[in-house]
Amino acid sequence: MPEEPGGSGLPGEPRRGSLVRGLLRLVRPFQWPKNAVVLVLPLLASGASPWPAVAGALPVLVLFVLASSATYVVNDLADRERDRRHPVKRHRPIASGAVPVPVAIVLGAVLYLALLAGSAAAGAAAVPVLVYAVTNILYSFVLKHVSVVDVFVIATGFVLRVCAGAMAASVPISSWFLLCVFSVCILLGFGKRRHELTSVQGGPSELHRPALRAYSVPFLNSMVTFAASVTVLAYVSFLQSDAAAGGMRQLRILLSTPLAVFAIARYLQILLVSEGGGEPTRTLFTDRTMLAVGGLWLTGFGLLLAVQSW
The missing domain is CATH 1.20.58 (Methane Monooxygenase Hydroxylase; Chain G, domain 1)
Known part of the structure; x- marks a missing residue:
């Protein structure tokens, strides 16, 4: 069953356990494996002993986990009103009330600060990560509503992952x-x-994702x-x-x-x-x-x- 927001007797106040679970769901840990594409070129382009190259790319992998998690927070903040009208997405942590908006804003700020600190230590290999972070802020508020552009921005994010992994491992792109x-x-x-x-034709799909109209x-x-x-x-x-x-x-x-x-x-x-x-x-x-x-x-x-x- 979807997790419902609960309280300690006061309306709108989530239980501590529910809040922790909501914060974890908010950063989408089941989506983190996507970032493993960072390691593909170090694995394929390093010959018989790829492990030093893979180790060199691991810090960038961590940066992309931070960046993607922050992106999910920003996206859910931007979409919370539309999500509340969606039959499935209304159970997302912010839309359902499991994570209050101020708490989500603080979490997003912490993730971006950690990303900036890690990027300063990673050097030039962090540039694609920062481009990814900025692009996805634009995506959350503007670009996701433009048909075709929305999909191309998502695909570009994975290209940036590949480039960052290759740069960190010093392997050819x-x-x-x-x-x-x-x-x-x-x-x-x-x-x-x-x-x-196709799953919601004739329903409220366009209200939730305006890009579907095109x-x-x-x-x-x-x-x-x-x-x-x-x-x-x-x-x-x-x-x-x-x-x-x-x-x-x-x-x-x-x-x-x-x-x-x-x-x-x-x-x-x-x-x-x-x-x-x-x-x-x-x-x-x-x-x-x-x-x-x-x-x-x-x-x-x-x-x-x-x-x-x-």
Whole structure:
């Protein structure tokens, strides 16, 4: 059951336990794994011994956790009135009253101060993090209401993660990998918009997300198909590039490309046939088929890495 705001006998005063749970829900810890994309290029571009590069990128990973958590706080503050009219989002901590607005403002300020302090210590690698933070403040108040721009801003956030991880680890930034990340995020973003549009057509969806007024199902179907095609092309091109070079280059392409294509096909099936995909993160981490494909990809990558270092 969704957590309902409670009190200690006084209206509007949440219990301490409820407040702590609300604060935790507010920063969306289940979304933190998204930031692991920071570590992908250090893992792929560092040859047989990637761990020093991965260790170098870990501080930037922490900064992105802080930045994304602060973004969720700002977003929920900006959307609290619309969220209260939404059948699901009305249970969000601020909209439901589990976290009072002043407490949320203090939490957001603390997160941004921690981000600034950490960025000062991280040096140039923190620049993409700060660009991400500023862009997402604009997104929360303005850009999320502009169709197409809303999805492109989200995708750009993941490109910034990749760039920051590569800069922190001092590894080359692959343009093909950036395109792959950008296009797969476009795929997931337009997929989410399609689910929102189809699941609440005829309802109050436009009141909650004004950008939906400029979308249509045929347009979104075209965009997810286009983005899926670009993703596969960019992925294979990245595997063929110098950034993913190594004695196992052709074997990487042979083994991993079918898995990547299958994963995209499975997501399209969930989106277009099962009318799912409303929460891409939950879909990727709860669908058994997607988990199996991801496990096979990780196993194959680990084996190839072990063979290279042997």
